[in-house]
Amino acid sequence: MGAYSDEYQRSMADPEGFWLDAASAVHWFKKPTQALDDTNPPFYRWYPGAQTNICYNALDRHVIEGRADQTALIYDSPVTEGRCSYSYAELLDLVGRAAGVLKALGVGKGDRVVVYLPMIPEAVITMLACARIGAVHSVVFGGFAPAELAARIDDARPKVVVTASCGVERTRVIPYKPMVDEAIERAEHKPDRVLLVQRPQLQAETGERDIDWATAMKPGAVEPAGCETVAATDPLYVLYTSGTTGKPKGIVRDHGGYQVALQWSMTNVYGMEPGDVWFTASDVGWVVGHSYIVYGPLIAGCTTIVFEGKPVGTPDASTFWRVIAEYSVKALFTAPTAFRAIKKEDPDAALMAGHDLSSFRTLFMAGERLDPDTWQWATDKLRVPVVDNWWQTETGWPIASNQMGLEQLPIKPGSAAVPTPGYDVQILDSMGEQVPPGTEGAVCIKLPLPPGTLPTLWQDDARYESSYLSAYPGYYLTGDGGYIDDDGYLFVLGRTDDVLNVAGHRLSTGGIEAALAGHPAVAECAVIGVADPLKGQVPRALVVLKAGDKWANLDDAGLAQLRTELGQRVREEVGAIATLQQVDVVAALPKTRSGKILRKTMRQMADGQDAQVPSTIEDPSVLDALAKSLGRQGTSQG
Numbered sequence: 001m002g003a004y005s006d007e008y009q010r011s012m013a014d015p016e017g018f019w020l021d022a023a024s025a026v027h028w029f030k031k032p033t034q035a036l037d038d039t040n041p042p043f044y045r046w047y048p049g050a051q052t053n054i055c056y057n058a059l060d061r062h063v064i065e066g067r068a069d070q071t072a073l074i075y076d077s078p079v080t081e082g083r084c085s086y087s088y089a090e091l092l093d094l095v096g097r098a099a100g101v102l103k104a105l106g107v108g109k110g111d112r113v114v115v116y117l118p119m120i121p122e123a124v125i126t127m128l129a130c131a132r133i134g135a136v137h138s139v140v141f142g143g144f145a146p147a148e149l150a151a152r153i154d155d156a157r158p159k160v161v162v163t164a165s166c167g168v169e170r171t172r173v174i175p176y177k178p179m180v181d182e183a184i185e186r187a188e189h190k191p192d193r194v195l196l197v198q199r200p201q202l203q204a205e206t207g208e209r210d211i212d213w214a215t216a217m218k219p220g221a222v223e224p225a226g227c228e229t230v231a232a233t234d235p236l237y238v239l240y241t242s243g244t245t246g247k248p249k250g251i252v253r254d255h256g257g258y259q260v261a262l263q264w265s266m267t268n269v270y271g272m273e274p275g276d277v278w279f280t281a282s283d284v285g286w287v288v289g290h291s292y293i294v295y296g297p298l299i300a301g302c303t304t305i306v307f308e309g310k311p312v313g314t315p316d317a318s319t320f321w322r323v324i325a326e327y328s329v330k331a332l333f334t335a336p337t338a339f340r341a342i343k344k345e346d347p348d349a350a351l352m353a354g355h356d357l358s359s360f361r362t363l364f365m366a367g368e369r370l371d372p373d374t375w376q377w378a379t380d381k382l383r384v385p386v387v388d389n390w391w392q393t394e395t396g397w398p399i400a401s402n403q404m405g406l407e408q409l410p411i412k413p414g415s416a417a418v419p420t421p422g423y424d425v426q427i428l429d430s431m432g433e434q435v436p437p438g439t440e441g442a443v444c445i446k447l448p449l450p451p452g453t454l455p456t457l458w459q460d461d462a463r464y465e466s467s468y469l470s471a472y473p474g475y476y477l478t479g480d481g482g483y484i485d486d487d488g489y490l491f492v493l494g495r496t497d498d499v500l501n502v503a504g505h506r507l508s509t510g511g512i513e514a515a516l517a518g519h520p521a522v523a524e525c526a527v528i529g530v531a532d533p534l535k536g537q538v539p540r541a542l543v544v545l546k547a548g549d550k551w552a553n554l555d556d557a558g559l560a561q562l563r564t565e566l567g568q569r570v571r572e573e574v575g576a577i578a579t580l581q582q583v584d585v586v587a588a589l590p591k592t593r594s595g596k597i598l599r600k601t602m603r604q605m606a607d608g609q610d611a612q613v614p615s616t617i618e619d620p621s622v623l624d625a626l627a628k629s630l631g632r633q634g635t636s637q638g
């Protein structure tokens with residue numbers, strides 16, 4: 001048996017021994033004597049009774065153990081031409097001061113801090129500062145609009161919001177502070193303070209609630225804070241992710257299990273060693289950013305790169321190659337859409353010339369399915385293993401991957417390879433029975449989930465159970481469909497629910513529909529994710545207009561104006577990342593007799609697939625009428 005198979009079998013046969021051993025790779029204030037607490041199924045906790053602090057493992061431990069002068073963080077910003085780096089000792093100093101600032105603002109253990117920051121070092125510093133004092137951070141991606149931010153503020157109820165005056169995108173400077181002010185205005189919960197990083201690209205106006213970051217952080221102005229001792233099971237963060245309804249789900253992550261899982265994955269999945277340079281091109285607003293820009297690489301004693309730019313256009317498709325060469329990057333982690341964008345701009349990878357990529361060993365991809373074409377292109381051009389890994393905000397680290405640090409298995413394009421130790425991945429049919437190899441079904445994970453995964457949803461155990469655990473008792477429902485082949489390789493084919501994946505970003509159909517429904521012309525609407533060659537999927541809307549002369553008799557110009565207004569509403573209510581690709585005005589939406597809109601059927605029609613029509617459809621003629629606008633391959637009654 002190979003190393004992967006040995007480790008996987010051991011994690012299944014003896015999870016207690018496996019995860020206690022893994023726990024010895026990180027520091028504890030009180031060591032765990034027990035791995036799994038299964039006294040309250042289906043709620044499982046890891047390392048009960050143990051005490052720790054993830055910030056200690058990310059920073060203090062390395063400074064104490066001789067890495068004080070090693071570079072911990074490199075900030076590279078092609079959009080502002082800013083660059084700087086911090087050693088572990090310097091980062092610890094800044095984090096200690098930021099933790100002191102938060103403490104002075106009244107933030108204590110268990111209090112929440114909402115972070116709405118662009119990709120600047122202060123984002124990482126703030127997250128670690130929260131962890132340091134046992135506060136719970138909730139980072140909201142800067143591309144979300146005030147309404148989405150307000151919903152998260154109301155759910156997390158933070159004492160403090162940390163933000164910046166602006167974000168800098170490819171083509172424009174985006175004022176962040178007015179969005180925070182508007183979100184607080186909209187929210188029922190009012191945070192006490194807003195801690196504001198003023199950036200030179202745009203200064204924000206301030207009010208009574210605002211505290212200037214630079215002033216508060218001046219050496220001597222604040223007493224640096226030490227690491228609070230927290231329980232392994234204490235919450236570290238809440239990260240909101242999109243479900244099918246408009247209300248985001250607050251994924252909870254703890255200190256203890258998460259740090260063990262991240263340390264284990266940096267070594268065994270990613271094959272990284274202390275001192276290696278690691279580059280994740282994502283955003284701290286997503287789980288990939290939490291796990292593999294901030295916590296994972298720092299816990300593992302690597303150098304992490306905070307990159308404020310895009311794969312293309314900042315300034316061109318060579319930017320990743322420049323970063324790899326300039327900082328001797330060993331591994332890059334990004335979303336397939338980023339490589340599709342590079343391939344589109346520079347199909348022959350001519351811009352790679354002149355960049356010394358000799359340090360580069362592996363390309364990791366996640367966030368959406370890695371399509372075989374993109375895999376082939378990246379493999380041909382980079383001549384290193386291109387490794388797909390499949391996971392979700394909920395799990396916090398890969399469910400399936402080629403475990404590069406343990407043993408590289410053959411790569412099968414289109415597959416995220418094999419289940420990671422700790423994850424008992426099974427494909428179930430609608431009756432909850434395991435299907436034979438090669439047969440598609442619901443991708444599920446047998447409980448308990450391993451350390452690092454969500455223990456519940458923020459203050460909503462009932463929704464955790466109903467969303468993930470009730471479909472198949474004893475199993476966690478991932479929401480993805482797929483199959484396992486004869487060699488045990490997992491092929492994830494896409495969501496089985498109505499969640500969208502746009503450029504590796506997860507968006508809710510319900511949230512976009514709610515924005516559209518707020519327009520006075522809209523009687524009813526449905527949003528589906530349709531295939532897109534660059535972004536994987538893009539949202540497309542079908543709207544039914546209200547009866548009456550005003551909306552029924554719109555001419556072409558009126559319809560064009562309506563489409564613009566609807567697109568604008570989505571940008572304003574959800575955010576710029578949810579760009580509507582197309583709006584179709586239709587006479588009616590197809591529904592089941594119980595009123596459920598047949599989004600999946602419409603999606604299949606729009607993607608040119610053989611559409612499955614449930615036998616419970618209320619009026620089949622509605623689908624026939626839609627065929628012209630959606631395009632239809634054929635439908636089969638099920």
Ligand code: COA
Nearest residue numbers: 142143167169281282288335337338341367503504576577
């Ligand atoms: N703050 C504010 N606005 C943001 C933002 C942020 N952090 N990120 C994106 N936006 C805005 C952009 O400015 C853009 O606005 P515009 O329509 O007014 O120009 C809009 O959201 C869409 O941006 P984006 O999704 O980046 O699309 P794009 O067409 O500009 O770029 C790609 C296409 C493929 C280059 C880009 O989507 C990309 O880099 N994808 C990688 C995704 C990724 O890393 N995912 C993480 C999961 S692991």
Ligand code: AMP
Nearest residue numbers: 366367368369389390391392393492506
């Ligand atoms: P998020 O929680 O935003 O990371 O999105 C998770 C979802 O993205 C998963 O449920 C999948 O639908 C999709 N996804 C992420 N990584 C992959 C992958 N490697 N292969 C296929 N789908 C993926």
